[in-house]
Amino acid sequence: MKKSALFIVSALVLVAIVLFIFQHQRKEITEEKINKEQVVSPDSTDELWYKKSIIYTLDVEVFKDSDHDGTCDFKGLISRLGYIDSLGADAIWLSPFQPTPNKDDGYDVSDYYQVDKRLGTLDDFTAFMQRAKALKMKVIMDLVVNHTSDQHPWFKEARSNKNSPYRPWYVWSKELPENYNVGMVFPGVQKTIWSYDSVANEFYYHRFYSFQPDLNSQYKPVRKEIKKIIKFWMDRGINGFRLDGVPFFIEIPQKTGEKFEHQYEMLTDMRHYVNSLDKDAIILGEANVLPDENKDFFGEHGDGMHMMFNFFVNQHLFYALATGKTDPLINALERTKEIPKNAEWGQFLRNHDEVDLGRLSEKEREEVYKKFGPEKNMQLYDRGIRRRLAPMMNNNKKQLQLAYSVLFSLPSTPVMRYGDELGMGDDLRLKERLSVRTPMQWNNTKNAGFTNNDKPVLPVINTGAFRYANINVSDEQADSSSFLNWTVKMVKLRKKCPEISFGQWDILDTGSEGILAIHYQWNNQHVITLHNFTEQKQEVTIRDKSLDNKTLRDMITAEYIQHSRDRQTVSLEGYGYKWFRVQ
Incomplete structure (x- = not known):
């Protein structure tokens, strides 16, 4: 009997050891495969559509009004899809376009x-999706599931009845937690992350405003409901989701401390579910995290989010634009370089929020403030600038063109904010981030x-250099x-360069601090882009042995340069840029 038991135990131990070795080897093989296959094959570019796209972001509410009630709508958006298509x-x-009290602009x-009745109906949304599909456009929608409105029926029932099935859908505390006033998303405006509810007679948790x-999200019925929401909109044609506030969505809230444990497996689970409904659909995550954390959000084996916004590069890009110093930007690019081959960065200049400079040093942040947001009412949340790009740069056309040429040339998918293609301005009279969310400027009527309504949902910019008449x-x-x-023209140029979307890249050493040179x-096929972040004309030296005796064709002017054996010198005007194809 004892020998039999000993044999069984020994056998179980042996099986466990074999399984452990198998899993370990499988992991190593998978990682090796990912590392060896960083370059995307030409055969897989269609399924990785998000790597070669140009994403245009807009708010239906302020884009185009079809019935002239003062608020824009889906019918109005349909009428302007041709314009978006013409941009490339x-x-x-x-x-967000769902029903909302609109205390946080739909979030x-x-x-x-x-669909928010001000913006139309589900039928209007369906018509919009059909028209977008006819134009071969993908549509991504905001998925705001870290929090709800306090006017959502779930929260109303949860707060009014301790025995309600919705009570555990939210996070409660009978006593005021000791960390009630730390970790606010909107410091300087938001005061707490725990607020007392007089109906529930308890405190509830909110990383964002108290009305959110x-x-x-650790509660299984909540996760099940989120999947229902995802399926509802994917059944109506949605091609993916911009997941709002990802680090907060996957955190496990505690009543002490400020940094909480993250459940990254939630992202893998969501990805698998989304792709079970549509293998080509994506999740684009809002996660302002440090480079060391990227693998947790993308997934160590590329099974997390398909895309993330590269806030780290964005902040150092603004530092380079403000100072002419590119070394910190190059360092940020290098530190965010290693991602799974099926993952992609979403790169932007401006979005619907402030320019977040929180990852810069205090000295660096002050340098950017001095250049782009020197007045206190231009700054926000003790970390950012609430301005559009054109006014930040004093409408300097050469620097604006440099900034967007850089955006289109970076190893990422460009994300454009509506109106930035015009050089639209901002309205600092509006509260917080609303300053950069003014209505689209279509013409001078x-x-x-x-x-045509006398009371638009938000005021149009009608004074100064950026008024809609101009x-x-x-x-x-x-x-x-x-x-x-x-x-x-620049969008067309980017689309002629699949090397940027799918290839390997390296920074070229030019010996100049103000130059960004990238070889794809x-x-x-080979592409080289050069950008001069300084106001002064510079002679840029390209050193790359792989280019020996090759010809560089300027993709903008169509001029040719013969690359010599050791180096090639190229002249760049202040805020100048060059795109070369190697032949």
Whole structure:
């Protein structure tokens, strides 16, 4: 009997050892495969559509009003899809469009299964999706499931009844937690992350504003409901989701401390579910994290989120634009370089929020403030700038073009904010981030042509250099030298360079602190981009042995340069740029 038991135990131990070795070897093989196959093969580019896209982000509420009630809508958006298509954009990211009290511009959702009646109906949404599909455009929507509005029926029932099945959908505390006033998302404006509810007679958790109680995403019924929401919109044609506030969504809240444990497996689970419904659909995550954390969010084996915004590079890009110093930007690019081959960065200049400079040193941040946001009302949350790009740069066309040429040339998918293709301005009279969320400027008629109503949902910019009489689609389309027409040309240029979307890249050493030089290789093709972040003309030396005796063709001017054996010198004007194809 004892021998039999000993044999069984020994056998179980042996099986455990074999399984451990198998899993370990499998992991090593998988990692080796990912590392060896960093370059995407030409046969797989279609399934990785998000690597070669140009994403255009907009808020339906302020884009185009079809019924002139003052608020834009899906019918109005449908009427302007041709314009978005003319830009060369082939994917649209929609800000929240679901029912909302609108205390946080739609990021306080009160019903996940409807369209805000101000913006139209589900039928209008369906018509929009059909038109977008006809134009071969992908559509990504905001998925705001870290929190709900406090007016959501779930929260109303949870707070009113301790025995409600919705009570555990939120996070509660009978006593005021000791960390109630740390870790706010909006410091300087938001005061706490725990607030007392007089109906529930308890404190509830909210990483964002007090009217946005956090969902308890660790609770299985909540996760099940999130999958229902995902399926509901994917059944209506959605191609992916921009997942809001990812680090907060996957954290496990505690009543002490500020940094909480993250459940990264939630991202893998969501990815698998999304791709079980549509193998080509994606998750684009908002996660302002340090480079060492990237693998946790992308997944060690590329099974986390498909895309993330590269906030780390964005912040150092603004530092380079403000100072002319590119070394920190190059370092940021190098530190965010190693990602799974099926993953991609989403790179942007401006989005719907402030320019977040929180990852810069205090000295670096002050340098950017001094250049781009010197006045206190231009700054926000003790970390950022609440301005659009054109006014930050004093409408310096050469620097604006440099900034967007850099954006289109970086190893990532470009994300464009509506109106930035025109050089739209901001309205600092508006509260917090609303300053950069003003209505689209279509022409020089009443309210910039976006509505005829006397009371638009937000005021149109009608004074100063950026007033709609000066900056609008109609006038810029008719002007061959406009920033709009220049942007269209640059989008076309980017689309001619699959090397940037799918290839390997290296920084070229030019010996100049103010120059960013990148060499891309893919499918036996080579592209080199050069950017001068300084105001002064510079002679740039390209050193790359792989280019010996090759010809460089300027993709903008069509001029040819013969690369000598050791080096090639190229002249760049202040804020100048060059794109070369190697032949």
